Amino acid sequence: MSEEIEKVQCLIVGSGPAGYTAAIYASRAGLNPVLYQGLQPGGQLTITTDVENYPGYPDGIMGPQMMIDFENQAKRMGADIRWGYATKVDLSQKPYKVQIDEEKWMETDALIIATGASAKWLNLESEQRLNGHGVSACAVCDGFFFKGQEVAIVGAGDTAAEEALYLSKLCSKVHMIVRRDEMRASVVMQERVKATENIEIYWNTETKEVLGDKKVSGVTVLNNKTNEETTIPIGAFFVAIGHKPNSDLFKGVIDMDEAGYIKTVPGTSKTNIEGVFACGDVQDKIYRQAVTAAGSGCMAALDAERYLGELEHAKG
Ligand code: NDP
Numbered sequence: 001m002s003e004e005i006e007k008v009q010c011l012i013v014g015s016g017p018a019g020y021t022a023a024i025y026a027s028r029a030g031l032n033p034v035l036y037q038g039l040q041p042g043g044q045l046t047i048t049t050d051v052e053n054y055p056g057y058p059d060g061i062m063g064p065q066m067m068i069d070f071e072n073q074a075k076r077m078g079a080d081i082r083w084g085y086a087t088k089v090d091l092s093q094k095p096y097k098v099q100i101d102e103e104k105w106m107e108t109d110a111l112i113i114a115t116g117a118s119a120k121w122l123n124l125e126s127e128q129r130l131n132g133h134g135v136s137a138c139a140v141c142d143g144f145f146f147k148g149q150e151v152a153i154v155g156a157g158d159t160a161a162e163e164a165l166y167l168s169k170l171c172s173k174v175h176m177i178v179r180r181d182e183m184r185a186s187v188v189m190q191e192r193v194k195a196t197e198n199i200e201i202y203w204n205t206e207t208k209e210v211l212g213d214k215k216v217s218g219v220t221v222l223n224n225k226t227n228e229e230t231t232i233p234i235g236a237f238f239v240a241i242g243h244k245p246n247s248d249l250f251k252g253v254i255d256m257d258e259a260g261y262i263k264t265v266p267g268t269s270k271t272n273i274e275g276v277f278a279c280g281d282v283q284d285k286i287y288r289q290a291v292t293a294a295g296s297g298c299m300a301a302l303d304a305e306r307y308l309g310e311l312e313h314a315k316g
Helices: 017-028 043-047 063-076 125-129 139-146 158-170 187-194 290-315
Strands: 005-013 034-036 080-082 086-090 096-100 104-113 117-119 150-154 173-177 199-202 205-211 218-223 229-233 236-239 243-245 276-278
Touching: 005 017, 005 096, 005 290, 017 034, 017 043, 017 063, 017 104, 017 290, 043 063, 043 117, 063 080, 104 290, 125 205, 139 150, 139 158, 139 236, 150 158, 150 229, 158 173, 158 187, 158 199, 173 205, 173 218, 187 199, 276 290
Parallel strands: 005 034, 005 104, 034 080, 104 276, 150 173, 150 236, 173 199
Antiparallel strands: 086 096, 096 104, 117 243, 205 218, 218 229
């Protein structure tokens, strides 16, 4: 262990809506929080464009700007926001220890985990190049921009089914690309998808390339049974093949579900370790919205405040 150790009352790791909101509340509660931003300061919203569903921005806001606003608000409340990435944790005894950038160790009485999740991508060059220009991993966030247009969605789980249904209400047609001859989604969701007239399912089909120069104009798909290649003209390409919670650091230490989402006590942000709280997408596989993440960040700060108060009281 390096020699350099800094002790704080409240440490927050992660800098999306959950982390920054936790920092705002924790600062205002006098907990003097330190927040480490992680590898992608601002989180998933920094790779989106317009955000129109976050209350309080009547004209919408660009995702990266919204995260700058969150950060500035947290700073104004007194939060100590720092570059740095949590590389190791030791939660075996109090105060808890978190290593930053493989060097410095932080000691903290309360730890708030807000490390988020990352969308899985197909990893096609064209998909990455057009990300934010018609390629999106969130239909609820971006579907609205393609109202009345034809769009495609890849995936066959509950998320893909839910998002295909959502898009079918906004878009003239939804082309759903499924790589096998069956869907993984729950039967009821599959039935709804199949019963929706403007959703066309392409079974046994892989995405070859997303087409477009500055914005998405189509997608080329390959039927892996017939070897037939088809080009579908579309305005947007949605990827719904799952998310990966950024929880590797806590594996074997904090209780998680089989997909790696941190388990919290329902209705709270409490994990199985006293004084360790989780908020945002790292513990939410259902809603995954900026506003729900922010709400859970608030819960984590309030839970931490109460916990630290009790700790103080116990010390006498
Ligand atoms: P899942 O892991 O359940 O499904 C991912 C889907 O993407 C699978 O159909 C998979 O195909 C497909 N896929 C993966 N990689 C590729 C690829 N490279 N190319 C093409 N297709 C690919 O993820 P979800 O996000 O759908 O769901 C995660 C969890 O959250 C699940 O437990 C789900 O039930 C739950 N959930 C619940 C909801 C609810 O209750 N309302 C809403 C949303 C999610 P294949 O089947 O061939 O492996």
